[in-house]
Amino acid sequence: MSKTDFNERTAIRDGQEMAKAGYKVPFGTVSITLKAKQLIEDAIERKWLTKGRYVKEFEEKFAALFGVKYGIAVSSGTDADAIACASLYDFGAKRGDEIIIPSLTFVATGNAVLQAGFKPVFVDINRETLNIDPLKVKKAITPRTRAIMPVHLMGKPAAMDEIMAIARKHKLYVIEDAAEAHGAEYKGTKIGSIGDMACFSLYAAHIVTTIEGGMIITDNEAIAQAARSLRNHGIEGKFQFKRIGFSAKMNEIEAAVGLGNIEIFQDILEKRRQNVRHLIKAFSKFEKYFWYLKEESHEVLGPHAFSIIIKPGFNFTKDEFVSYLEHEGVDSRNLFYTIPTQTESYQFMGYKLGDFPESEYCSDNGTHIGCHQDVGPSQMDYVIEVVDKFLKSKGHTV
Ligand SMILES: Cc1ncc(COP(=O)(O)O)c(C=O)c1O
Numbered sequence: 593m594s595k596t597d598f599n600e601r602t603a604i605r606d607g608q609e610m611a612k613a614g615y616k617v618p619f620g621t622v623s624i625t626l627k628a629k630q631l632i633e634d635a636i637e638r639k640w641l642t643k644g645r646y647v648k649e650f651e652e653k654f655a656a657l658f659g660v661k662y663g664i665a666v667s668s669g670t671d672a673d674a675i676a677c678a679s680l681y682d683f684g685a686k687r688g689d690e691i692i693i694p695s696l697t698f699v700a701t702g703n704a705v706l707q708a709g710f711k712p713v714f715v716d717i718n719r720e721t722l723n724i725d726p727l728k729v730k731k732a733i734t735p736r737t738r739a740i741m742p743v744h745l746m747g748k749p750a751a752m753d754e755i756m757a758i759a760r761k762h763k764l765y766v767i768e769d770a771a772e773a774h775g776a777e778y779k780g781t782k783i784g785s786i787g788d789m790a791c792f793s794l795y796a797a798h799i800v801t802t803i804e805g806g807m808i809i810t811d812n813e814a815i816a817q818a819a820r821s822l823r824n825h826g827i828e829g830k831f832q833f834k835r836i837g838f839s840a841k842m843n844e845i846e847a848a849v850g851l852g853n854i855e856i857f858q859d860i861l862e863k864r865r866q867n868v869r870h871l872i873k874a875f876s877k878f879e880k881y882f883w884y885l886k887e888e889s890h891e892v893l894g895p896h897a898f899s900i901i902i903k904p905g906f907n908f909t910k911d912e913f914v915s916y917l918e919h920e921g922v923d924s925r926n927l928f929y930t931i932p933t934q935t936e937s938y939q940f941m942g943y944k945l946g947d948f949p950e951s952e953y954c955s956d957n958g959t960h961i962g963c964h965q966d967v968g969p970s971q972m973d974y975v976i977e978v979v980d981k982f983l984k985s986k987g988h989t990v
Contacts, residue, residue, distance in 0.1 A: 616921035617971045619897070619962040622796045622803065623860065628852025635844040646847035653854050654792075654800065655809050657775075658784045662816035664808040665847065666823045669771040669793025671840035672806035673704030676767045676789050677739070679818035681835065683765070685710070685738045691767075692732050694724035695930050696951035697743040700793075701769050702931040702938065705741070709836075712941075713737070714932045716948045720883055722746060722899060722927075725950070726754035733758075739765040744773035744783055746885050746960065747864075747894040752778050752786045767791065771806075774799035775861040776894030783894060789815050794846075797964065799860050799894060800853045802846035860965045861894065867963040867972050868895040874976045877990055881906060881983060899927055901958035908986045910957050916985070917961070920978045927958030 635641055647665050655663035666672050677691060687709040693701050695714040705712040715728045722745045729740060740759050742750035750768075759766045766787035770776070774792060776783040784790035789812065792798070794805035808819050818835065821828045826837025853860070868885065875884045883901040887893045902910055917924050929935050930951040932943035945952065961975065983990050 615923045617923060617962060617967055617975055619797065619923040619925060619964075621962075621964045621966040622801055623853060623856060623965065624849055625852030625856060627855055628849045631848035631851060632845050635848060641844050643841045644844050646844045646851060647842050650802075650842075650847040650850045650854070651807070653851065654807050657800075657854065657857060658782045658790075658809055660785050660790075660809045661811045662809065662813065664810075664816060664819040664823060665802075665842035665850075666806045666808065666838075666840040667842055667846075668804055668840070669791060669795060669798075669806040670700040670704050670707075671823070671838055672791035672793070672808045673701060673741070673767070673769055673771075674707045675819050675822045675838060675840065676791050676808050676815075677705055677708035677710055677741075678822050678835070678838075679789070679815050680710075680738050680765060682814065682818040688736070689738045690734060690736045691739045691741055692724075692729055692737060693741045693769075694743050694745075694951070695932055695948040696722065696928055696954055697745060697769065697931065698771070698928055699931055699935055699937075700771075701741065701743055702935075710738070711736075712931075714943070714948065716950045717954070719901070719950045719954060720886070721748060721751070722885075722954065723748065723750040724755070726751050726758060729755065729758055733762055733764070737762065737764055739767050741767045741769055742787075743769040743771070744776055744894075745896075746899050747773045747776050747896040748885060748887075749773065749776050749778035749783050749891050752781075752783075756786065765789075772798070772896035773894045775857070775892075777892040779890050784809055785811075788812060789819075794850060797962075798896065799864065800850060800857060802842065802850040802853075805842055805846045805850065806840075863965040863968070864895040864963055865893060866969070867967060868893060868898055870969055870972045871898050871963060871975065874972070875900075875979075878979060878983070881988070895963050897925070897960040898963045899958060899960045901927065901954050904953075904957075906986070906988075908982075910959060913982060914959050916982045917959075917978060920981075922961060922975055922978055924959045924961045927954050927960055930955045 651663035768790035771793035826835035
């Protein structure tokens, strides 16, 4: 499908603002479909804009995408993470208990654990997969550990077999942070359906988006009930407040955008997969210089973006590389800072630089670029051409 066909069918927006800003390969995009526009108009006509029938329909259809029973729509991916954690209080967890998370992820994962009243215990990642290292997870378990929260960064599944085995052995819950991994598969199973519950960000630039929004999915009715209560101030029954809750409901307009996205979910996913596979294939010629996102035989990516990490020993820095991309119109984002040691707001936890060497290396030397549905093979070829030119400008032969 050409870029034009896709935009005409899905209607409306293709990163126009980014294009205006001069990017040839913008980082993200939002698809607002004609169906979404109709539903939004209908909700306005009915004057029912807070949580209503579209939120319910969206929850059911979203959960069905992953073959899971319950979906609980919330106002952000961060709220989804925090509410998922807070649901553990229904199952014996106490404030101040520990939840294990990777040291390299978007800061929201750590913030959500703290906002829910738990202590995040950080574990280093594997440089090649960018995901939490299961061997190091084992060592981080203490009598106060209640859950492991793996993140499927960039849409690449974490090592779920190992993580689930550790969790079952130590009687821990597994909360998948699948914010960036809509549609990914691990050994034939959908990401989001492996742990006890999974959390998605529906922020613009993610595969299914509501512009701002999040979703918790689970097969466990008791977890679903706790999450529904927690998103609405902890309410249960008639104005009774059973839990310390959040104010995190989704509204009808957001759900309408999400319902439109669900209709084109497979198209978006396939387009992103084509883009990312195109890059993976072409980047094999740059293997000497970079680690980059890869798709292994046991998995299918649900691509969020394409990560590039500069290997050690070359005569250029990440900043030089990123400035070159920027100058040539390729938008990028830093590969997140290591939360416990490179994020100012986490200094209070007392970790020190060097505690997470793998993730610190990736933060210092990594970036990620867009591979979304409104770019296609020609933009991916352009990225490859720019990287090639950059390496040659530094005296390398590719
Ligand atoms: C891994 C991860 N977790 C959580 C979030 C938080 O999502 P939101 O921005 O919707 O709050 C994000 C955001 O993209 C993310 O990448």
